[in-house]
Amino acid sequence: MKIKNWLILLTSLVALALISVGLHTYNTHQKQNTPDQITVGSQGSDYEVWQHIAQSPEAKKMNLKITVKQIADGVQLNNATAENNVNVNAFQSYSYLQAYNKENTKHKLAALGTTYLEPLGIYSDKYDSVKDIPAGATIAIANNPANTSRGLLLLQDAGLITLKKDFGSLGNTKDITANPRGLKFKEIDDTTGPRVLNSVDAALISNTVALDGKLNVLHDSLYHEKINQSTKQNINILATAKGNQHKKSYQKLVKLYHEPAIQKYVEKQYQGTKKEVEKPLSYLK
Structure with missing residues (x-):
């Protein structure tokens, strides 16, 4: 009788051990597969x-x-x-x-x-190329610091202005050292770009905003950023x-x-x- 009880106890312990291992394996598997x-x-x-x-x-x-x-x-x-x-x-x-x-x-x-x-572009409803932008033209530029400096760098790359040598990521129009065409700047909320094109000579518009306005920077801009050290x-x-x-x-x-x-x-x-x-x-x- 004692042997029988011992066998029953041993069997129960083995069963519990197997269940414990199984639960651990299941929980580990579940944890590994939880996204x-x-x-x-x-x-x-x-x-x-x-x-x-x-x-x-x-x-x-x-x-x-x-x-x-x-x-x-x-x-x-x-x-x-x-x-x-x-x-x-x-x-x-x-x-x-x-x-x-x-x-x-x-x-x-x-x-x-x-x-x-996502290239920033210079857009215009009045002119077909950067060289056509006249003296005294008004350029719409973003009113947030990062996009203001980015836009000015693009205007410099396009040959329209010159910026000081240590121009930084938070630079602004005060850092322009040469403006041969006497360009004027109008600060705008940079989400309104396409909507101001009829009231300015040209506008700097980010591609996300341009896409919302059905504009493709590769085809519709006068000039746009390229992938290089300056960008x-x-x-x-x-x-x-x-x-x-x-x-x-x-x-x-x-x-x-x-x-x-x-x-x-x-x-x-x-x-x-x-x-x-x-x-x-x-x-x-």
């Missing part, structure tokens, strides 16, 4: 891109569950990211991030990786709150953006106006 949940904040055409990415087979393969949140104002979107209400944002250039960090020293952001250069700080990035930039799940988003299938969609959907840039962050500095 990383990430909220991506965006705006304009970037919002559309990330909606597509969130639903893509590539995101599923990387075990990412992406929720895309639209916040139309750039400062508010950066604030939401700095406060961790948004995990990662996708809308801004590296120079825009630098300008934000300079003004928000207690709640800084950090870049995760590069995505593309490297205008390359768009994925950004997160400072301190979160090393999270592996967030880093996956950079790799995901550059997947060939995703790039094929972006190329077709935006007529080649989002020029892919896959560079280390050190390239931007």
Whole structure:
């Protein structure tokens, strides 16, 4: 009888051990297969891109569950990211991030990786080329620091003005050293670009805003940015709150953006106006 009881006890212990191992294996398996949940904040055409990415087979393969949140104002979107209400944002250039960090020293952001250069363009309803822009012409320029300096650099590259040698990412019209045509500048909300074309001689318009206005920077602008050393700080990035930039799940988003299938969609959907840039962050500095 005692032997029988011993066998029953032994059998029960073995069964419990097997159940315990099975539960551990199941829980480990479940944990490994639980998707990383990430909220991506965006705006304009970037919002559309990330909606597509969130639903893509590539995101599923990387075990990412992406929720895309639209916040139309750039400062508010950066604030939401700095406060961790948004995990990662996708809308801004590296120079825009630098300008934000300079003004928000207690709640800084950090870049995760590069995505593309979306060329800034000079547009006009009155003239067909930069050389036709007359003396005394009025140029509409963005009223936020990062895009103001970016626009002035483009005007210099186009041969319309000269800037001081140490012109920085937060430079403005006071840094113009030569303005042979006596150009005048009208500051505008940079989301209104296409709507002001009939009231100025030319306007500097970001490609996201241009696309919303049915303009293609490669075909409709008088002049636009190219990918080179002078525009490297205008390359768009994925950004997160400072301190979160090393999270592996967030880093996956950079790799995901550059997947060939995703790039094929972006190329077709935006007529080649989002020029892919896959560079280390050190390239931007």
